[in-house]
Amino acid sequence: MRLRAICKGTVAFNDGHVGEPTPCPWVIQGSRSDVNSNWFIKTYNHEHKCLQTRKVRSATAKFISKQIMDQIESNPTIPVRALQEQLQKDYQVGFSIHKVFNRAKSTAKKLFQGDYKKQYDVLRDYILELQSINPKTTVKLEFDSEPNLSATSRRFKRMYVCLGGMKKGFRACLRDFLGFDGAFMKGPFPGQILTAVGVDSNNGIYPLAYAIVETENTDSWKWFLECIADDLDLYANSNFTFIRDRQKGLQTAISQLFPCAEHRFCLRHIHDNMRKTWRTNEYKEHLWNCATTTTIPEFNHRMQQFRSYDVEAYNWLKQIPPQHWARSHFTGRAVSDMLLNNLCEVQKKCVGPLTPSATKIMEKNVNWASQYIVRWNGSDKYQVQGPWQDQHVVDMVERVCNCRKWELTGLPLYRSVGTRSKRMHWMDARAVLNDQADNGEEVGELHTYAHRVHWLETWKAAYVYKVEPIKGRAMWPISECPIKITTPLHKNQPGRPKKERRQSAEEKSQKKGDNVASGSGSQSHIASGSGKLTRKFIQVTCSKCKIKGHNARTCKGQGGK
Structure with a gap:
């Protein structure tokens, strides 16, 4: 018995034309003596050059993508090896890990998350849906300058969103107090997301607006603040209070737009900077004692105590103006003495006149x-x-x-x-x-x-206004604007690319359960997450001469032995 199989596809040349009768070179020939015997391969050419095979490969990748869709949707970071093993177990067929990784997983992610470029195409439709469902919503787009005025497309640069319900609720909070922060965005078009949040009557976070910008600098922060000023009717002489984490460019932008505003720095970030040099808990106690006093004489007394403890640390802290971080120098117009920019609280059912x-x-x-x-x-x-x-x-x-x-x-x-x-x-x-x-x-x-800010009726009034959900993309209104929005230019963010967000010293200690035991000076043992003690800031002792400050390898006989 003989067998001969050939590919019926035609060869695709480099110039893109398809040869008329030129067959694909793939072929396999074999024979066997009877039905129960094995096949013997005599001729085999595994090289495919036809278009038909490319279509088959594409269809195979799509098939695999559909099978692993549920797994990727529930766990986008699932290892490729786990996907390969699951497919082989379900279908009893070998799957190349390269095919799963390079084709199937990427195709499934596109189906699940959507193509990034196509999302920019429907951005105007999304804005129309958002504004139709949530009245009084403000959305502002800004594009890169285009020298050709007749161009039919504009490159995306920035976007600002302030939902109508959140805008009304913020005004009902009766607090002229806003906190600002920025965070990196991941993906093929990285950028920064800027946020503005207020404080409700129960001292909980109340989101107001956000913006997607190209990078965090004075120009982007100034644009974000101008958009907020338009929504809240703020002017140069407005007596607002802003708290921030000393972001780049934000202080300059606030000083230019709101010279009468009160600036506050998040005390936790000041302490994080202090910990780089002065690590023991005594420094934290002195810092908080200075910040929490409410009168200037008490503040001066606490600062003198800090000076007696460490003159160098006192001089470092004195360089930061106290009106930005000490309650004794705050004004009362914000009706809040908050020192931190990490608010979180959830509204609960309660009774009584106050929150x-x-x-x-x-x-x-x-x-x-x-x-x-x-x-x-x-x-x-x-x-x-x-x-x-x-x-x-x-x-x-x-x-x-x-x-x-x-x-x-x-x-x-x-x-x-x-x-x-x-x-x-x-x-x-x-x-x-x-x-x-x-x-x-x-x-x-x-x-x-008590101030009306703390009344329960004020707190409830802030949450009367709701954020309405939007429909699926297929039901969005279609924008009639002929100008197409294209993807932004890829801009590397400042600093070395990081795999994870940089955590502060306090976050690391809370996550790993570090225990910092203060000793003489600023030296301390810091426990790692594995339970072992690190050698950082530990003075070693030489095993030869028993003198501290060096080890046996670098010993030069200082002990006389």
């Missing part, structure tokens, strides 16, 4: 007011003396205390300063209210002395 955070503060400190002695001056002011030799003046008409806590937070009940081991709680306003009630004066409801 959960404000109610918790009141309930926690209600028993402390009885330990204060109140003296009335015959008018609207009271002298309040506490058990820790603290004394302050409260003006019940202006609703301020010289400790400035009422002014900064809008809550008249709680003030806490000191180290973790010793806390002092000053509740001057609550003590005055108790004294007024004891003397038969009409005090009214306690929550009315």
